[in-house]
Amino acid sequence: MSDGSVRDVVTTARRIVVKVGSSSLTTAAGGIDPERVSALVDVLAGARARGAEVVLVSSGAIAAGLAPLGLAKRPRGLAAQQAAASVGQGLLVHRYTEELARHGLTAGQVLLTLDDVTRRAHHRNAHQTFTKLLELGVIPIVNENDTVATTEIRFGDNDRLAALVAHLVHADLLLLLSDVDGLYDGPPSRPGARLISEVRADRDLADVVVGSAGQAGVGTGGMVTKVDAAAIATGSGIPVVLTSAEYAGDALAGKPVGTLFHATGKRRPIRLLWLRHATEPKGAVLLDAGAVRAVVERRASLLAAGITGVQGEFSAGDPVDLLGPEGEVVGRGLVNFDASELPALLGRSSKELKRELGAAYEREVVHRDDLVVL
Numbered sequence: 001m002s003d004g005s006v007r008d009v010v011t012t013a014r015r016i017v018v019k020v021g022s023s024s025l026t027t028a029a030g031g032i033d034p035e036r037v038s039a040l041v042d043v044l045a046g047a048r049a050r051g052a053e054v055v056l057v058s059s060g061a062i063a064a065g066l067a068p069l070g071l072a073k074r075p076r077g078l079a080a081q082q083a084a085a086s087v088g089q090g091l092l093v094h095r096y097t098e099e100l101a102r103h104g105l106t107a108g109q110v111l112l113t114l115d116d117v118t119r120r121a122h123h124r125n126a127h128q129t130f131t132k133l134l135e136l137g138v139i140p141i142v143n144e145n146d147t148v149a150t151t152e153i154r155f156g157d158n159d160r161l162a163a164l165v166a167h168l169v170h171a172d173l174l175l176l177l178s179d180v181d182g183l184y185d186g187p188p189s190r191p192g193a194r195l196i197s198e199v200r201a202d203r204d205l206a207d208v209v210v211g212s213a214g215q216a217g218v219g220t221g222g223m224v225t226k227v228d229a230a231a232i233a234t235g236s237g238i239p240v241v242l243t244s245a246e247y248a249g250d251a252l253a254g255k256p257v258g259t260l261f262h263a264t265g266k267r268r269p270i271r272l273l274w275l276r277h278a279t280e281p282k283g284a285v286l287l288d289a290g291a292v293r294a295v296v297e298r299r300a301s302l303l304a305a306g307i308t309g310v311q312g313e314f315s316a317g318d319p320v321d322l323l324g325p326e327g328e329v330v331g332r333g334l335v336n337f338d339a340s341e342l343p344a345l346l347g348r349s350s351k352e353l354k355r356e357l358g359a360a361y362e363r364e365v366v367h368r369d370d371l372v373v374l
């Protein structure tokens, strides 16, 4: 610890989401390390004893399922990963249940899919579930529902899931625990890599080399998804501490360990957070200068009249990039038409489209509520 100061944003947090990665829960030989789970649970119980509510997002289902299935390492194929998660998730939650019981605490399992946190009706439902669990004094143990998630509807990493859960439960703090004690200015295996203790704005990350997963081979996203998760949470008003599971106790005591990402924005719709930080565009639409002004300055919906071209093979509902006249990305939105429908509509007014093709074609190409300016 460089100084004796305490982080107030941590010590005053009433509701905390903690995310722990597979690499912090497994032994070198593979499988869940009961001692690590036990040590983590002690820290969570300590936070609870101080009056904080805690939600744990825990990875490790796939890692826990490897040994019982006789697998030496994380399988590549989706079906095998789903099978390993199916076997491992029960074992993992069993461990947490036993460990929490030592402290007189109760675990509740919550398995989420992408839709549960990004679609409005599902989102309300998930919010209600968490609220009830916390009211009952339960510690929710969250993971992605790996056994039913397909590549298209998968988060794939629990870092961003944890950020969305933090938003969903209106958390005051997100603690990301990994096998590395914070964000470094480059991969920590690189000689001379330096720990970054605070991140206040994007510019603090300008020179940081953010790499993929570490040595252990069980983690998925590496630092990239952690930095993304921090951006999702902080951009929505939730500060983030990133450190190793070993320092979890110090981190929750407010000691200046790891990296603190300060909150930068205020709460915003979860769908838009997802759109901005976690979608892969399926294509693009090209805007004329007037449409760029309308979308960027007036925050208006994008109409067919201002579109000059279409790229890619997207379907209605997919995320697409909005490109300005020079090909620069000005925004991203959920498109209301298939790529194949659009060419016939381009440059034409909504009135004209309604008259010729019917009322269904009067709709915006991207509605302002489904659009983020980048």
Ligand SMILES: Nc1ncnc2c1ncn2[C@@H]1O[C@H](COP(=O)(O)OP(=O)(O)O)[C@@H](O)[C@H]1O
Binding pocket: 020, 021, 022, 023, 024, 177, 178, 179, 180, 182, 183, 184, 185, 186, 187, 188, 189, 208, 209, 210, 211, 212, 213, 214, 215, 218, 219, 220, 221, 222, 223
């Ligand atoms: N700039 C960086 N700072 C810190 N760690 C980094 C950086 N770039 C890459 N990494 C790697 O990211 C790894 C953590 O990611 P991962 O293995 O996915 O963890 P987890 O299982 O906790 O989610 C670290 O072990 C580290 O090797």
Ligand SMILES: N[C@@H](CCC(=O)OP(=O)(O)O)C(=O)O
Binding pocket: 020, 021, 022, 023, 058, 059, 060, 061, 062, 063, 085, 143, 144, 146, 156, 157, 158, 159, 218, 219, 220, 221, 222
């Ligand atoms: N849902 C998967 C974990 C995915 C994941 O994000 O893993 P990690 O990078 O270790 O946090 C599992 O439980 O195995």
